Amino acid sequence: MFIRKIVYISIMLFELAFNQSIYNAYGLGLSRTSFNTAVNGAGSIGLVPTFHPGVSMENSATWPGLNFSYVNSSFGNELFGNEINNSENQSAGFTNIQFVVPIGDRYGFGFSLKPVNDHNSFFKTDTTKFSYESNEFVTNKEFRSGGGIMSGSFGVSLPLNKNMGLGLSLNHLFGSSRDEQSMVINSTYYRLFNIRTYTGSTINVDFAGQMFTSPKYSILFFAKIEMTNKPVSGTLYKFDLFEDVNNNYTFDSQDYPSEVQVDTLDINDIHAPNSMAIGVNLSTINSINIFSEFQIWRDKATNINYSSIFKEQVASKSHAGFGIVRFGNQIAREWQDRITFRSGIYKDSYDLYEDSFSGMKFSGKRIIENGLSFGFGFKFAGTGNQIDFSFRNGNRFIDKNNKENFKEFNVGISIGDVWFLRRRTKQ
Numbered sequence: 001m002f003i004r005k006i007v008y009i010s011i012m013l014f015e016l017a018f019n020q021s022i023y024n025a026y027g028l029g030l031s032r033t034s035f036n037t038a039v040n041g042a043g044s045i046g047l048v049p050t051f052h053p054g055v056s057m058e059n060s061a062t063w064p065g066l067n068f069s070y071v072n073s074s075f076g077n078e079l080f081g082n083e084i085n086n087s088e089n090q091s092a093g094f095t096n097i098q099f100v101v102p103i104g105d106r107y108g109f110g111f112s113l114k115p116v117n118d119h120n121s122f123f124k125t126d127t128t129k130f131s132y133e134s135n136e137f138v139t140n141k142e143f144r145s146g147g148g149i150m151s152g153s154f155g156v157s158l159p160l161n162k163n164m165g166l167g168l169s170l171n172h173l174f175g176s177s178r179d180e181q182s183m184v185i186n187s188t189y190y191r192l193f194n195i196r197t198y199t200g201s202t203i204n205v206d207f208a209g210q211m212f213t214s215p216k217y218s219i220l221f222f223a224k225i226e227m228t229n230k231p232v233s234g235t236l237y238k239f240d241l242f243e244d245v246n247n248n249y250t251f252d253s254q255d256y257p258s259e260v261q262v263d264t265l266d267i268n269d270i271h272a273p274n275s276m277a278i279g280v281n282l283s284t285i286n287s288i289n290i291f292s293e294f295q296i297w298r299d300k301a302t303n304i305n306y307s308s309i310f311k312e313q314v315a316s317k318s319h320a321g322f323g324i325v326r327f328g329n330q331i332a333r334e335w336q337d338r339i340t341f342r343s344g345i346y347k348d349s350y351d352l353y354e355d356s357f358s359g360m361k362f363s364g365k366r367i368i369e370n371g372l373s374f375g376f377g378f379k380f381a382g383t384g385n386q387i388d389f390s391f392r393n394g395n396r397f398i399d400k401n402n403k404e405n406f407k408e409f410n411v412g413i414s415i416g417d418v419w420f421l422r423r424r425t426k427q
Helices: 002-016 037-041 060-065
Strands: 069-082 087-103 107-115 121-124 128-132 135-161 164-185 188-213 217-239 242-244 262-271 273-284 288-299 313-326 339-356 359-380 385-397 403-417
Touching (some): 037 339, 060 087, 060 135, 060 164, 188 262
Antiparallel strands (some): 069 087, 069 403, 087 107, 107 135, 121 135, 135 164, 164 188, 188 217, 188 242, 217 273, 313 339, 339 359, 359 385
């Protein structure tokens, strides 16, 4: 019964977040670059200000700069196209739910829930035909994976001095995923699948500081360090091959054989992310912000083979991005003057590692992702409510024969209120 519940839950997650990218089948899948719509619009990783002057919703050190408390949620839709077989598919789902409260102009705290990686993929082989004892058979293979790791976070922001702030976040990692390899013979599916669960935690340390200011411009510096507090561990459920007679993607009493054996294995040190990122922002008197960001990310886990259909898995990543943000004026008379515009370009490089007798080593393959983003936001009502839109366009490839184009549209809504901020509302 316990296994059956896990199967049903994994199927629900799999169907809700069905994102058919072949590159998500490597390891735990590709980690998201950002989670907030305002951050996506600038092609940022969340260090530099994109939501409000001096504030990024993904950098806890900047939260005291908010004028109001916010409940924020972002929703995204992605479209993928593979140039080899000229196929397209899409998926949709939430990318972030967040609650942030600044206290005065020196402290703040917040909660968030977000998916940190994308393990959802689907691909299949070409159809082949063969004859056996005067019977003709049509067959092909299908590979599916779904689910991933979620993060529930609690963060606080503290002042270091009047120009610098620090943010600390504790992130609880949890979730489940499923991968399946199927052989299809005359439309009948013979399935072999695994279900995995995850639990662990990480710690983020954020920094924001004003390095230089003058009447015409100011220079802001930002940094983030992610450390593994408790490496992700999990339980692997390996189901024997069965014939899915009713084609409902899971084993039940109508399938063959009537009973399927399930091997259960507890595994430690599945995922241990560590990263360091820096960002620089040049802010001018006409509300134009020019920024650059760099990040180095590494998974130091020892059992990363736990989570992959492919032999290679993503073990490290680098990010470089540049962009520009022009913040709107909330109190401007003309509505167009209250619009915030964002744009940016970035490049991500994912290194693939494979298991060897001497441990994990670089396989010689890299997934290269190039992206271009733009977006805009509009504030309304007296408490700084904000709606944001973003669009991202780019491609991923290992070589010219495995190129994937993608488009992503996000919408975010932020509702402001005056909790802990009565002094400001009198101004």
